[in-house]
Amino acid sequence: QSALTQPASVSGSPGQSITLSCTGTSSDVGGYNYVSWYQQHPGKAPKLMIYEVTNRPSGISNRFSGSKSGNTASLTISGLQAEDEADYYCSSYTSGSTYVVFGGGTRLTVL
Amino acid sequence: EVQLVESGGGLVQPGGSLRLSCAASGFTFSTYWMSWVRQAPGKGLEWVANIKQDGSEKYYVDSVKGRFTFSRDNAKNSLYLQMNSLRAEDTAVYYCARLSDYSNFDYWGQGTLVTVSS
Numbered sequence: 001q002s003a004l005t006q007p008a009s010v011s012g013s014p015g016q017s018i019t020l021s022c023t024g025t026s027s028d029v030g031g032y033n034y035v036s037w038y039q040q041h042p043g044k045a046p047k048l049m050i051y052e053v054t055n056r057p058s059g060i061s062n063r064f065s066g067s068k069s070g071n072t073a074s075l076t077i078s079g080l081q082a083e084d085e086a087d088y089y090c091s092s093y094t095s096g097s098t099y100v101v102f103g104g105g106t107r108l109t110v111l
Numbered sequence: 112e113v114q115l116v117e118s119g120g121g122l123v124q125p126g127g128s129l130r131l132s133c134a135a136s137g138f139t140f141s142t143y144w145m146s147w148v149r150q151a152p153g154k155g156l157e158w159v160a161n162i163k164q165d166g167s168e169k170y171y172v173d174s175v176k177g178r179f180t181f182s183r184d185n186a187k188n189s190l191y192l193q194m195n196s197l198r199a200e201d202t203a204v205y206y207c208a209r210l211s212d213y214s215n216f217d218y219w220g221q222g223t224l225v226t227v228s229s
Binding site (some may be wrong): 045 | 221
């Protein structure tokens with residue numbers, strides 16, 4: 001069981017906006033602004049999409065945005081494209097003995 | 112261009128040992144914390160270990176403490192993960208990753224598969 005909770009699957013149509021959630025506790029998501037989001041295509045390494053809740057690394061499309069409210073972080077993808085179909089993982093710094101905790105991942109399907 | 116290339120994975124029997132390596136290039140290796148993150152087949156990501164720039168601080172997930180040892184050689188721009196007393200639950204793809212700003216893994220290698228099975 002993962003430390004952070006993500007829905008197992010989400011789907012959307014091309015052009016739509018979707019939001020993925022990531023729920024933790026006050027010891028991780030709620031307590032620090034160190035939430036990251038990763039995109040992983042099958043058989044590939046994860047790719048950093050959002051860091052420190054809202055920041056996009058260089059080269060990441062502005063269709064991807066992050067936010068946080070309380071113990072829940074969110075990743076919004078606007079103008080959904082076929083290439084966005086992938087697994088998405090959230091992570092957070094934690095005050096526990098585990099330095100970083102991940103969510104179980106959400107599989108995004110573009111219909 | 113930042114590159115991280117892992118090697119050393121393979122099939123090992125329970126209780127056995129394996130040493131993973133990660134060769135880094137394209138950035139000033141000695142100025143970054145580095146990490147290992149693993150992914151069991153069909154499962155999610157799990158942080159395994161961190162190492163400070165000079166190797167003086169290391170942190171491990173509880174499940175590998177006492178069995179895995181993380182080291183680095185800044186002269187060779189390389190990381191090493193010595194894995195002893197391997198268990199079936201250690202079966203995973205192991206990724207080395209660059210750690211940025213406390214908790215962002217901003218670059219990842221392609222991964223190396225470790226299979227622990229008799």
